Amino acid sequence: MDLTLTSEEEAFRNEVRAWLDENHPGATPSGGDQVRFEFEREWQRKLHDGGWAGISWPKEYGGRGATLIEQAIFSEEMARSKAPRPANVLGLVMGGPVVIAHGSEEQKERFLEPILSAEEIWCQGFSEPESGSDLASLKTKAVRDDGGWRVTGQKVWTTFAHEAKWCMLLARSDADAPKHKGLTYFICDMAQDEVDVRPLRQITGEAEFNEIFLEDAYVPDENLVGGEGNGWNVAITTLMHERAGLGAASAISVRRELDELIELINKRGLADDPVIRQRVAELKIQVEALRLGSLRALTQQMKVGIPGPEGSLAKWEWASANQAMTELAVDVLGPEALRPDSEWAYRFLRARANSIEGGTTEVMKNIIAERVLGLPRLR
């Protein structure tokens, strides 16, 4: 056990820091979603020019081929400097890795570079109104049509759909096969009349997500990933990457916001309240446990090769920590934190989705019970 950085890791961190000092774009400008998105797209171009966009991707596909520890260091430095997120986060974290793992050479050639440069934004079409946690029950239908497929159905909770060129689309290509076997993973062009995107307003008031309506949308054969009927396996890869990536990086932003909150408590003269002190301490402990748990998982993943089901634990811990932190903030600030224009009101409301998005906490518990603890399946 040795938690010090090696000299290579230390050098890597210094390189990241130096680059960020030089290239940090400053605070995100106000002026609405569109302004923010363009700002983040510009930021990603800059990251790409510096060779930082796909840091986990292999070098042969335009990435940096960084180790998991280096990725954690990079995330930590990004968070420390309060750098914005890159615009094409779904392409970088899910779309690209899936094409690299399951795609053909032609697909790698076609799709990867524009993901890195944010030239083409990606979104994810998995969830449906009637298929949330039970994803494999999805009904969106794909039927063969002259060198390709026609897809019809409805997708929901689709981040960036209004900006996206490509959708990672999971659809049922064989209605007669068992539910996990009848799915295929498509890369669907969003720029066609057969795809209709409608914003979905959330409890925060904003429309970060969308609904997608597909009416005979066309996908050519060359845009199938992993082959016909193999969509479930491909989708699982996507989700594992999503959860593994989430743990380390998200712990850092919770920690940063908790430190802000501690400042605030001191300023308001509430630091001597024993109840608040206990709650702050409990949160510090939770956030530190999340950070350390992620480092342990990284070490494990470096030895074994793939992210394990333990990533579900980090996802659950993160949701619980972020919700508890934003609840404490509201209790500390009182009604002031509940004005619609308050940053804390936004964080507090947005945090309610944390235990739903990317797999509900209940599903995380099922995965832990069945796949880590080996308990018998319910079904």
Added chain:
Amino acid sequence: MDFGFSDEQQAIKETAREMLGARSPMTKVREAAEARAYDDALWTEIRDLGWPGIAVDEEHGGQGLGMVELAILCEELGYACAATPFLSNAMAGLFVAHAGSDEQRGRWLPGIASGEGRGAAALQPRSNDLVADAEGAALLVLNDGDGAILADGADAEIEPVELVDATRAYASVSAGGGEPLPGEVEDAADRAVVALAAELTGIAQRAMEMAIDYAKERQQFERPIGSYQAVSHRCAGMLYETEEARSLTYYAAWCADAEPESVPMAASMAKARASDAAWRVTADALQVLGGIGFTWEHDLHFLLKRAKVGAELLGDPRMHRERVATLAGLSA
């Protein structure tokens, strides 16, 4: 960076698991608890393996390893719920090594390392009302105002105290006097806290395994109870608790060896979390076991009682969280 055990550390863990599984199964723990007497042969075997000196430097007859290795042994002893004076002796060793003078180290550490001249230390801040394994100890590390003193075991008045945890011998101690420890007593106390957190982590791990094994076997309504989410989600929660306690405990142990300035915060975080985890996991395990878990005949209660007593010792979770709040920058 590597947050996993080295081959040597892994070997220590496996040896301990195997040895304690063979020599201190729950039947032996039960015997010791019901008789309120340790199995001397087990302690002799532990001494022969050199465990008491694992974190004592070689100059004083120890193995010269660190807090991580000591934590591994404490976790395994907690997992076994073993009835031995190991922890109290190790705690005394930490006080002498980290707060003692050269002369005190030379006088006491060799006996602690070999187990021949055992030490024992007070288990509560600013009080000597609870000391583990005081009877028969050559050296007692006792509280004295804000500091600590070393007292000769032979000269102390030792009054046994029975707690619900019968797997450990507790006593109230008064000594006529003793030599002050001249060094940083708090540094030593933080290391003792980490050792106890490791034991609590081991207790949680064992209780979780008991609950899971039972949930796989026990059938109600024609299926294993572990297939019901009311039960399986409770079990998932046990993993959550245990793994958080483990991450924080080993981090604190590593800090003690490599990054001493981080120890106060890390030790208090570990103790607060491991205390809560050990209690919640043993209590939840009892719920999963149902009626059988409430019987004297089942072994779980030995873990549950040691967990709750351990949670209260060396500062309860509330006290450690209060310290975390201060260290986190909340102005007092």
